[in-house]
Structure formats: structure tokens, C-alpha cells
Amino acid sequence: MTPIVSATELIEKRSVIVCVGAGGVGKTTTAAALALEAAQRGRRAIVVTIDPARRLSDALGLEGDSAVSDEPRRIAVDAPGEMWAAMLDASKTFDALIRTYARSEEQATNILTNRFYQNITHSMGGAHEYMAMEKLYELHNDDRFDLVIVDTPPTTNAVEFLEAPDRITTFFDHRLYKILVTPTGGLARAVNFAAQGVVRTVSKIVGASVVDDVIEFFASFDGMEDGFRARAVAVRELLTAEDTAFALVTVPRRDTLDGAIDFVDHLAEANIAIDLLVVNRVHPRFTQRPPDVLHQELGRLAATAFEGAATALSESVAIADAQHHDLASLTGSLGQTAVVTVPYFDTDVHDLAGLRRITAWLGDSAGDH
């Protein structure tokens, strides 16, 4: 089993941190906070975010205009290291990949203008996840940075991003494609005849023009699949490398925690352990008193001027204890993971000062939860 390391140690030593978790748990903000802390510890860190909330992206110097935003931008921070940020533009990343592996300008253009291709990059399950991993690979090999922190899309299927490289490769490699692009003649003609049946069927479902786009796409793609496959293997290797850390971001809500436990199990099946758990929005408890003692103390404050405050305190304790209890089921399934809990703030984080409120808690991570 890997030795327990603290959050700050991960930030100082690893070269990739992948932030995973459900939507709405503060994943993007956490990723940005990790990058800021890394810069404070002398690293040249870049955070790749996906669809950040507007004010955070403004603070990070990432405008909503996707024409420029996928280029890394240096953020002015008062730190010994550097903090950079980039926003993931899945379509542009996919386009760049096509250009890399196309044998000619013409082949690239044919693919990029194909309607089916455009559909894939926008909406195919796993395309966004794969592109996040692809961007990670690209930046990992960029000498400007020694730490890449990547935010992952909020997926319903927790391990979609892990499976995405394989899935995309299989997609471009599958039998229908082979059948469709096999030149006609001899035995191939017989195979093609069978393919026609499939094509007819598909045409019935989605219409003939859609099928034409598909056929044209696969014909254009011919010869590029080896390059794609090799790249997917390289991306997969980077994800499972020793130097890559996984940070699971969550909130202490029971359903989110249940999802997080599923996530941990799925990653474990892929031999990936969570190195860091960040729990955002933890309710403060305000007192060390056990609930029963508190209950007695507060009971006599009913119908006094302190009643409201007594309710605020007893409810805070009830919520904090329930969160603590729910969290134990997740930490219990984690093994040796650094745990950082970040208290609930009454305002959203949308600037560097806000991020610093979070980084202040990173040093408190306990390996021995």
C-alpha cells in the first residue's frame, strides 16, 4: 500500500493531479486552489478547468470566449512559483488531434467539416472526458509546466473519463467501420452486402442523410486509427503512472457521498487509488460538547432571548455530526488517503483571495483520519 502523504506533499511532488467527483461539489474551485497552493510552493502549475463559473473564470483570466481560452494563460500571483490556467474546449482539442494524425490537409478538412464528426465531438458520450485527458497529456508534455491539475467533467458515470480513451478507440475501430470502408470486390463484396443490411436498418432509424454522413466520415478517417490508438494508450498510461495523483472532491451530502463511494470502487477496479479526498462545504460544529450535554444546557434557554441562538447551535451540531457520520462511510472505504475538509463559506469563491481561504485548509490534511 502506498504510504500516507499529505495534500501539500502531493502538491509538491506529483506531476499530475486529476480532480474527480460529481457536479456541483466545487471541483473546479478545488482544482484552482490546488494550483494556487502549488505556485505558492514554487511549482509551475497549470489548472485545466471545464466550464468554470463566470466570476471564477474572470478571476483566472479566462474569458468566456472559447476562441482564445484554451490557450494557457499565466495568472499574476504573488508566489515563488507560477500559476497558469486553461479552459478545456473539447471540440478544439478534438480538432487538433485530427490535424495531428491526418495524412494530408485535405483529409483533415474532410473530417473536420463532416456533420457526423461534429456531432461526435459535441455530444458523444465520453468525448468530453477523453478530451480532458488528451489536454492533460498535451500539457504534461509541455516544458512550461511541472504540474498539471485537471478538472474532469461532471459525469453521471464516475469512471467515464478512464474508459473514454478505450471507448473512443473502439469506436473508430469497430466492425461496422471496417465493413464500410473495405473496398468492394471478391470476398469483400459479400461482406459489404451484409453491411448493406445494417446500413438499411440504420437508415430506417435515423434517416438516410445521417447514414451518408457516417459513411463519409469513416471513409475520410481511414488510416488514422493507428495514431489514435497509440495516443489513447499513452493517455491511459499517464493516468495510471506513479507520478499521477487522484483527488476526489465531494460534499458531505449523503447521496453525493454514496456516489463517491461507487467512484472509489470503480477506480479501485482499475487499480487506481484516491490519494487525496477534499470535502467541501462542511458545516462547522462550534462546540466540543457532546449532543446530550448540549441538549441539557440549551434546554433551559427555551423561551428566552437566547432561544434563536440555542437553535442555531443545536442544529449546527446536529448537521455537523450527521455529516461527520456520513463521511465516515466514505473515508472507511478509502484506505490511506489524505483528507482535507473545507468549511462552508457563506459566499462563493470567485477570486484569488477566495482561493486562498481554501488553500489555508490544505495544510491541515491528516493522513491518519
Next chain:
Amino acid sequence: MDSASFFAASRVIIVAGKGGVGKSTMSAALARAAAKAGLSTLLVRLTAGGAFGTLFGQPAPGTAETTLHAGGGPSGDADVRTCLITPNEALDDYLKDHGLGRITRRLTSTGTIEVVTAAAPGIRDLLVLGRVKALESSRAADLIVVDAPAAGHAVPFLQSPTGLRDAVGNGPIATQATGVLEMLADPARCRVLLVTLAEETPVNEVIETAFAIEDEIGVRLAPTIVNGLITQPSAFPADHAAAEFDISPELLSELRAANAFRSAWANSQHEQLNRLIQQLPLALIGVPQLPTTDLGPQELELLAQAITDGITELPDDTP
């Protein structure tokens, strides 16, 4: 407005909201509130799992339709039932219904299904909506509450029929899309209800989503549920009051800290609520934050009652 008329205003309510706002819990509470108003309700889940079993004090529901809350008795409650519609099953069923069941396995094993769904994005979403429409047409219940996909998927989910109708031309999918669009466009058949929190990002997102849904999809929006509201505690008493009640200095500082935290939180919620009221021309239903994370039948009743109360406070002409 009385809750029976509110719930009877459309036969389908699609509940949408970003992850973490309590969308599924609110779907359950809405279903329960509708049943309390006497409408038999079918809660449609689109993903397996979830906490509906726990919420209703029942075993976790599976694929088959099950009863979450049996109605009848002196209270006049109606049933809450639940069923699961998954995108993959919807596609399988669709292929079977169109005489393609025989080759479904072949389509799947050759990867053709994946190509089809990539070629016609949203086809699974459309087929799910098609199943909801079938339930609506067959009057499967007085009210169908759909716990819509989370994250940023609500808008693409609802846009799927428009996109497909335009992309595929003629054929069964286009027919399906047209049928679903008719349902979405008819406020007597279908409304979308958004759930949010009184926090900055959820408020921004719900405003964006509401306009996208109205402008791009044209489905009627029901009042928005603002979940997790806390009440503003009263002002903290002056120091000398502590002596009167014999409160130790430590307890006093703990009380003060908890009160201040609550107060700041409530103020921030208030500010966000005001922003929501100014920017979103929809009625709001506030639902309180419960002091527990352990939501069971008792908590569900509280939430359903809060929704019923919120509806009662709405003016009679609320859309």
C-alpha cells in the same frame, strides 16, 4: 392557489436542476405533495439507484413499477408509484417496437448502436421522453413527475426532439420527435419545474437554464423551488443577558459563533433570493433546510408539506 389545482394543471412535471441542489429529493416531495392533494402520482426515475426507497421508507425500487406510498384511508391520499426508464432500455424497446428487435443484439455487438447514437445525438434522450409521453397518453397516473437528468443535461435533454426532428427528416424518429414536441409545447400536458439553492452559482445557473428552456424549447415553466432555506436567527442578546441565564463564557461564545454563522448564511441567502426574484420572472416556492442529512419518510412529509404550503401562498393565477 390550492395544491390540487396546482398539480392538476399539467399531467407531467419534469423536475430539473443542477447536481447537488436536491433535485431528486424535491421530485419525491412533489410526488408526495401531489398524492396528498389526491392525485395518483408516478415518479419516473431516469437512472438506477438513488435514495427514493429510503425517502419513502421502502426497499430500493428496481426496474419494475413499484408503490412507494400506498394511498387510501381516511386522509384521502393517493398512491405514489415509481418506475425506471433508462436510455438504453428505451432504445432497445424502440427497436423492438419497430420490428428491429431481431437484430438488436447484432446492432449492439457490432458497435452500430454506438454509431447510431453518435450520428443522431440525443436519440436516447428523445426515446426516454417518448416513453414519458406514452405514459402520459395512457394516463398511467393523474400526475407524472420526472426526475430529469442532473448536471448540465436538462437543456440538451429537452432539446433532443427539436434537434432530431431537424436532423433526421422523415421516419419513425422524426414522428416520435414531433409527438414529444407537441407534449412539451402544451402547458396542459407538460411543465418543467426547476430546483435551485439560494446560492450564487446555482442562482446564475437556474436563470440561464430557465431562459434557455423558455426560448429554445418553449415548454411552460412551473414555479421554481428554492431548496435549503434557513431562517434568520433573532439578533444575539447583549452580554449582560448571559449572566441572567447563568450561561458560561464558553457556551456564550459558542452560541454567538453559531448565531453569527446562521445570520451570515441567512443574509447571503436573502441576497441571492432577491437577485433571483429580480432576474427570473417566475413564482418561487421556498423549502427549508432540515437539520439532518438523514432523509426518511418523516423528513419527506416535512418537505412535501413545505411545498404544499408554498403552493397555497401562490396567487390563483400562477402559471
